[in-house]
Amino acid sequence: MIDVAHLTKQYGAKTAVDGVSFTVAPGRVTGFLGPNGAGKSTTMRMLLGLDRPTAGSVTVNGRAYRDAPAPLREVGALLEARALHPGRSARHHLRWLAASNRIPVARVDEVLGLVGLDAVAGTRVGTFSLGMGQRLGIAVALLGDPPVVVLDEPVNGLDPEGIRWVRTLARQLAAEGRTVFVSSHLMSEMALTADHLVVIGRGRILADCSMPDFIAAHAASFVRVRTPQTGPVTDLLRAAGAEVTPLDDELHVQGLDAAAVGELVGDTGLHLHELTLVRSSLEDAFMTLTAASVEYSARTGTDLAGASR
Amino acid sequence: MTVTAASSTVTLDPRRNVPGTRPGFSSTLQSEWIKFWSVRSTTWSAVMLFVLGAGLTALICATNAEWLASSEADESPGSFITSGMTFAQITAVVLGTLAVTAEYGTGMIRATLAATPRRGSVLAAKALVLTGTLFVLGTVTAFAGYFAGNWFLDREGIGLALTDDGVLRSMVGSGLYMAGLGLFAAAVGLLVRHTAAALSAVLALVFVVGTMAFLLPGAWGEWTAKLMPGNAGSPIAAPVPFNPELMAPWPGFAVFAAEVLALLAVAWVVFARRDA
Numbered sequence: 001m002i003d004v005a006h007l008t009k010q011y012g013a014k015t016a017v018d019g020v021s022f023t024v025a026p027g028r029v030t031g032f033l034g035p036n037g038a039g040k041s042t043t044m045r046m047l048l049g050l051d052r053p054t055a056g057s058v059t060v061n062g063r064a065y066r067d068a069p070a071p072l073r074e075v076g077a078l079l080e081a082r083a084l085h086p087g088r089s090a091r092h093h094l095r096w097l098a099a100s101n102r103i104p105v106a107r108v109d110e111v112l113g114l115v116g117l118d119a120v121a122g123t124r125v126g127t128f129s130l131g132m133g134q135r136l137g138i139a140v141a142l143l144g145d146p147p148v149v150v151l152d153e154p155v156n157g158l159d160p161e162g163i164r165w166v167r168t169l170a171r172q173l174a175a176e177g178r179t180v181f182v183s184s185h186l187m188s189e190m191a192l193t194a195d196h197l198v199v200i201g202r203g204r205i206l207a208d209c210s211m212p213d214f215i216a217a218h219a220a221s222f223v224r225v226r227t228p229q230t231g232p233v234t235d236l237l238r239a240a241g242a243e244v245t246p247l248d249d250e251l252h253v254q255g256l257d258a259a260a261v262g263e264l265v266g267d268t269g270l271h272l273h274e275l276t277l278v279r280s281s282l283e284d285a286f287m288t289l290t291a292a293s294v295e296y297s298a299r300t301g302t303d304l305a306g307a308s309r
Numbered sequence: 310m311t312v313t314a315a316s317s318t319v320t321l322d323p324r325r326n327v328p329g330t331r332p333g334f335s336s337t338l339q340s341e342w343i344k345f346w347s348v349r350s351t352t353w354s355a356v357m358l359f360v361l362g363a364g365l366t367a368l369i370c371a372t373n374a375e376w377l378a379s380s381e382a383d384e385s386p387g388s389f390i391t392s393g394m395t396f397a398q399i400t401a402v403v404l405g406t407l408a409v410t411a412e413y414g415t416g417m418i419r420a421t422l423a424a425t426p427r428r429g430s431v432l433a434a435k436a437l438v439l440t441g442t443l444f445v446l447g448t449v450t451a452f453a454g455y456f457a458g459n460w461f462l463d464r465e466g467i468g469l470a471l472t473d474d475g476v477l478r479s480m481v482g483s484g485l486y487m488a489g490l491g492l493f494a495a496a497v498g499l500l501v502r503h504t505a506a507a508l509s510a511v512l513a514l515v516f517v518v519g520t521m522a523f524l525l526p527g528a529w530g531e532w533t534a535k536l537m538p539g540n541a542g543s544p545i546a547a548p549v550p551f552n553p554e555l556m557a558p559w560p561g562f563a564v565f566a567a568e569v570l571a572l573l574a575v576a577w578v579v580f581a582r583r584d585a
Binding site for chain 2: 045048049050051052065066068069070071072077079080083084085086087088089092093095096097099100101102140
């Protein structure tokens, strides 16, 4: 259980996290979603007692992280993948961490096997690929067998197989009753992993709801209708209270579901050539939600063409 | 690299915590010890310290023994018997700096502080591992240099006995001064958090600015020079210092130790408050 209450962090004049409150419950995967620079990592650093909040508080299992006698046995965290000394072996990296929290040395080899790094345990981590570094980071998070697991951008640098592995791992950890808090800037990844979603943009919470609720609230849907009798069908649907937008030879209908449209048109004897429920993707929904809060956005192609002329 | 099958990745029971007792300072100390010795740079620096310290002492004694025994000599053999240690001190500064700045350079400091949020404990453990290692290594190296260098001095009939005035003190003093220099460098490293910046600042202050300070005019200039960390701390590491203007060994070392501890206190205050 993670409790974030009115958490604020300012760096000089810049407010990175702005009065954020939410709860991460055990037994499910909570996704922490936001564009780059939204305040995800800052929030996670405050959660781990690394950065001091300007105001507000964050507690893990009822107390501040700094007050935990053996924090690695309570909260396992994957920080940025390269928080490693390149000259140290994977086993030694885990061994000093284990020693600091009195975790038995046997557990080091256990987690190395768990993340599939046992074959390279004695190799200096400077030679690791980004994906291998990420696996070692996950081994660090699992070292203390903690009831709370915090993963900051865990799929960064992983190949598709690795991404699926992290996804399965997160779901399994949650199924075991642990609190799992995963940050990402990829909506598509969250859609497959998270049960609950906390969306942050420019340091503020934009959404805090279950995944199905998020989809219902933010992923717009409409019914696509194709008919040779555009005029009469439009009039009919509008009369029934629907919002109809003609587009080429299609009609986009909102306010009536596909079944209602089909029955209405069928009763009058008019013809339909297509009747489809169209959902905009979650990625689109996320983009729409955070559009106003993206810190750095790319210029469009036409702008670039204009600039280079 | 093979991937563990997804079905076998997790077999953990959430209600089972990893067995183990509450970690204390000894855990932090053990952790820092493993960290210190599990990178190659430590082994290399330790070897370099020994080779430079003992080897150069032997070399300098060998090449100067004849002159020292002659009537032209205006220096004491006691100045030469730990002379190689001056160069070995550079590696002590490197070791002290890297013990701290390597963590900032790699971002590993966050892993350290997530594992041990009590920052005072982290700093104390680091300091103890560093000073302990440097004291033992410095003392052993000074003895090795003494035995090697004295062999050449003995041949010219100007050898020093371990019981001679200040000889034994300079052996242990070499270890103490090494430990102090390493700690000084670590404190600077903690303040500036950059390897190159910390290294050049300490090396310049101890080996360049300290020597140049003797050019300052008047009584205040003389005392400024005497109180510079390298000038105050180094007399303890030689039976007879090259520079006769330096402070006496133990008062000088007391000044040096006070300077190191004062800087360390500042670094600790900053470290305890700063965002990692």
